Amino acid sequence: NAGVTQTPKFRVLKTGQSMTLLCAQDMNHEYMYWYRQDPGMGLRLIHYSVGEGTTAKGEVPDGYNVSRLKKQNFLLGLESAAPSQTSVYFCASKWASFMNTEAFFGQGTRLTVV
Amino acid sequence: AQKVTQAQTEISVVEKEDVTLDCVYETRDTTYYLFWYKQPPSGELVFLIRRNSFDEQNEISGRYSWNFQKSTSSFNFTITASQVVDSAVYFCALSEGDSGAGSYQLTFGKGTKLSVIP
Numbered sequence: 001n002a003g004v005t006q007t008p009k010f011r012v013l014k015t016g017q018s019m020t021l022l023c024a025q026d027m028n029h030e031y032m033y034w035y036r037q038d039p040g041m042g043l044r045l046i047h048y049s050v051g052e053g054t055t056a057k058g059e060v061p062d063g064y065n066v067s068r069l070k071k072q073n074f075l076l077g078l079e080s081a082a083p084s085q086t087s088v089y090f091c092a093s094k095w096a097s098f099m100n101t102e103a104f105f106g107q108g109t110r111l112t113v114v
Numbered sequence: 115a116q117k118v119t120q121a122q123t124e125i126s127v128v129e130k131e132d133v134t135l136d137c138v139y140e141t142r143d144t145t146y147y148l149f150w151y152k153q154p155p156s157g158e159l160v161f162l163i164r165r166n167s168f169d170e171q172n173e174i175s176g177r178y179s180w181n182f183q184k185s186t187s188s189f190n191f192t193i194t195a196s197q198v199v200d201s202a203v204y205f206c207a208l209s210e211g212d213s214g215a216g217s218y219q220l221t222f223g224k225g226t227k228l229s230v231i232p
Binding site for chain 1: 118123149151157207219221224225
């Protein structure tokens with residue numbers, strides 16, 4: 001019963017390096033989201049997907065790209081990491097139906113860009 | 115645009131005291147959901163409660179209770195007889211309803227850090 005799994009859990013990057021964060025869910029959810037959490041800022045939406053092959057920008061999309069090639073996976077990419085992208089990243093998924101709107105979150109990925 | 119305000123940044127209470135965490139929201143939707151999540155020191159996000167905009171009944175679950183008042187756009191959370199294990203950051207969140215883009219994304223408040231002192 002894995003739920004939402006994020007890989008990796010921790011990562012240190014040098015400025016300018018690239019990386020991909022993987023989010024995998026086994027609940028057959030249509031909707032998936034990437035949030036970032038910064039001290040005193042709560043969680044802010046980066047990008048989201050309402051289904052396989054579709055993605056859209058959230059509140060803070062700059063510097064990130066995403067892909068949803070398979071329904072169960074949602075990838076977040078940083079092409080050229082910057083210190084401002086140091087954050088904790090959370091992936092979430094939920095059913096498409098509005099009546100079932102509980103979002104399930106992964107354990108988070110702590111990313112440090114030096 | 116949606117907005118969630120948690121005016122209390124940090125609260126400290128002594129164990130067994132009651133504590134109320136405030137949440138005020140803004141939305142133009144007539145149908146929406148409100149949530150509370152708990153983030154313990156270990157970092158994961160734990161779902162606590164979901165409430166839809168048509169259900170203003172207060173809810174009690176053990177030591178936890180929630181007071182939803184549409185007239186004041188508030189969804190406050192009370193912990194009775196607090197315990198050290200309640201120490202965490204608590205987030206209030208809002209999910210759009212019928213007039214949004216259909217993403218049903220969560221808009222979070224900035225969180226309230228609760229410290230329960232033994």
